[in-house]
Amino acid sequence: MPVRGAWRGLFPRSLAPVAVHGLAGLMMAVLWRSPYGPVAALLVLLPMYVSCWVFAQYHRERAAHQATIRALVQAVDIKDGYTRGHSERVGQASMMIARELGMDDERAEVLRFAGILHDVGKLGVPTRLLRKDGPLTPEERRIIELHPEYGHEMVRGIGFLGEARSAILHHHERLDGSGYPYGLTGAQIPEFARVVAVADAFDAMTSTRSYRRARPVAAALEELERCAGAQFDPVMVGALVRALGRQGWHPAVTADENVPPGVCPPAPPVSSRLESRSHRNGVGGGGA
Ligand SMILES: [Fe+2]
Incomplete structure (x- = not known):
């Protein structure tokens, strides 16, 4: 690791605990010599150590959550x-x-988890169906459309996912009731699911796939706006349009990064065929 990198990364990180413990020790020494002696030192330092412990626990728990999410995404x-x-x-x-939409940090983080895990139920769908090269039979299509319910079954015991669990179950519902698995309409569809549906379709359109080139961001937004009201919640579409207008679209992981040099992309999966079918009536989701 370059010296500059070490200085900016590891050194401050390892220095911080030393500095905190040093300050605590100094405070202990000063309080110990105060008129109230060791009692004063304990009364001040004990809550400080408890809050440090709680903070460390929070970070450990957060790291465990991230690891859980990463493992599930990698499996998908x-x-x-x-x-x-x-x-x-x-x-x-x-x-x-x-x-x-002005969501607080905690809800925004859970919504991010919902977006990341929306297709986790694909783990329950036979791989041969996801990769099938050819028309799907009605029965095969029915099996693929079970993935929101499989996903919900998988994550419903994971408490920290909160509202993300219902987003996983309902991310293929459409505002006009023509979606699945339950054909919910309008506000019956959970808010997180309405967000993920828009984000899913946006990425499906702006990602390059072997069977078609990526659409420009502006064209994808135009398509989302065209389908707002029938398929997508106009509030969510409007929020994405405004956010992208201000910040642009700079995905952390692009589709191109996923195919190592010299490796041919796999054959178009079933999701592509479902997507093209959906385009006849609206915008198809990125997943199945
Ligand atoms: Fe999906």
Whole structure:
């Protein structure tokens, strides 16, 4: 690691605990010599150590949550490598909508998890169906359309996902009731699911796939606006349009990064065929 990198990264990180402990020791020494002696030192320092412990616990818990999410996403990416990186980008776009809607940090983070994990139920769909090269039978299509329910089953015991769980179950619902799995309409569809549906379709349109080139961001937004009201919540579409107008679209993981040099992209999966079918009636989602 370059010296400059070490100075900026590791050194401050390792110096901070030393500085905090040094200050605590100094405070202990000063209080110990005060008129109230050791009692004063304990009364001041004990709460300080407790708050430090709680803070450390919070960070450990957060790291465990991130690791759980990463493991699930990697499993989905291995299963359906064709759309690798899609989950992270849907999480990123969902977060942009959350910020635009003024959600607090905690809800925005849970919404990001919802975007990242929206297609986790693909783990329950046979790989041969996700990668099938050819028309789908009605039965195969029915099995693929079970993935929101599989996903919900997988994550419903994970408490920290909160509202993200219902977003995973309902991310293919449409405002006019023509979606699945329950055909919910309008406000019956959970808010997080309405956000993820927009983010999912936006990334599906702006990502390059082997069967078609990526659409420009402006064209994708135009398409989302055209389908707002029938398929998508106009509030969520408007929020994405405003956020992108201000910040632009700079995905952390692009589709191109997912295919190592010299490796041919896999054959178009079932999701592409569902997507093109959906385009006849509206905008198709990125996943199945
Ligand atoms: Fe999906």
